[in-house]
Amino acid sequence: MVRGCIGEGTVVGAWKDRGVTQNIYDDEAFLAGYSTLDRSVHGLDGALEWPTIRSMLPSMDDLRVLDLGCGFGWFCRWAATQGARSVVGVDVSEKMLEQAAADTKSAAINYRRLDLDSMLVSDLDDPTFDLVYSSLTLHYLTDLPRLFATVAALLPSGGHFVFSAEHPIFTASRNPGFIENDGSRTWPVDNYMNEGVRTTNWFADGVRKQHRTIAGYLNALLAAGFTLTRLEEFGPTEQQVADDPRWVDERHRPNFLLVAAQRT
């Protein structure tokens, strides 16, 4: 096990090549592209879905928080400033964790390098949390039931699990991208029922994601011992489109699936 201290935040790695997740975020071209996104430059306020996700979160006051796929650490820092007692950020990307640690001043925040497809409860020093959070990470994982069981083991009864993922309508097609249909813009949905890998070219060639149905996400969640408390299918609001007409097509289909659940 390699332990390293970078900046004020601490990165601890338990990196044993146990994982099977494609570590695309350490790809130089991908990371350079991803770093230009509003959500990378401006953090949570650069993510259109943030106000909705925020409304699905409990108060951070005195919570023990785990962030799965923490990336540059924006949510970890927000949780700490909102009063979280402790925050652990986990990611598979060494480069993102280096940046996260460099940008983090709070001693309440620790970063860990782990592959969520192989993460064990024993990888975490103090494996009890009040909130497990994950933003736009789970659609990269190959074994979601395994991760959900691990999350369930990290939470007491009533503990919160709030996550977002690319929406199944977004991930289904073999040819994703808006098309014209009888003079109108439309989004193609095909192969929806066939769960499994989808390969796209997004900032780099051959980015591998996993398409799952909404039922696939929710039934895995229920089977792991969670109660669904809220579901949102996020697309920009009419106000967000009025503020930035770039997003007009995005009202045709949801971008993201947002889920709030509690440990039964």
Add this chain to the structure above:
Amino acid sequence: MVRGCIGEGTVVGAWKDRGVTQNIYDDEAFLAGYSTLDRSVHGLDGALEWPTIRSMLPSMDDLRVLDLGCGFGWFCRWAATQGARSVVGVDVSEKMLEQAAADTKSAAINYRRLDLDSMLVSDLDDPTFDLVYSSLTLHYLTDLPRLFATVAALLPSGGHFVFSAEHPIFTASRNPGFIENDGSRTWPVDNYMNEGVRTTNWFADGVRKQHRTIAGYLNALLAAGFTLTRLEEFGPTEQQVADDPRWVDERHRPNFLLVAAQRT
């Protein structure tokens, strides 16, 4: 209130034009077309989703069952043969209820003519049930939160609510119908985020349905006091497509949303 006895089944009507639902099933052309469907001719076994729905139902043994949108009464009769103590079938279509009553021999089954968009708890003589069931009816209703609150009032804690509806991916587009995309079949999704009426020509012109998001269905269900126990997005299985190649396109997108919940 009109009370009538047709065949062995009893039809009781509380039809006061309170409702706002389009009663398309009493349209002659629509009903003639609908009556040719496998599910109309062969009943439950003519519905591809039936084995999945059946697996989401509790044992019928001694249950008090309410069927919302009972149509020709196939489910009512099945529930009675499976041991249900009593079955009430509700529908807005006078013609379908006449056929249902004519085809029903069991004295445990009663039919009521009611519009689900205006149904009151007090419309039902004995308003406590163990299972409320609804097949492919809710996407016609204009006020789903109202109906869900009524269903919640009809069920004790632990009572079951199992329903199917046309899937939101199916209902979203203003131009529904498979199209070609880069040489492959695909289903268009547009206007998904805009819930509301969709008018289609299906056996008759101007059939009005309500498009809702999956989140719209599930959050209304949770708000009414239910716990989600299972969600299915039904498309034909690979075996069903192998048995009947007519359905091959139907694996590209789900036809039906199937939901199982229990009163909290």
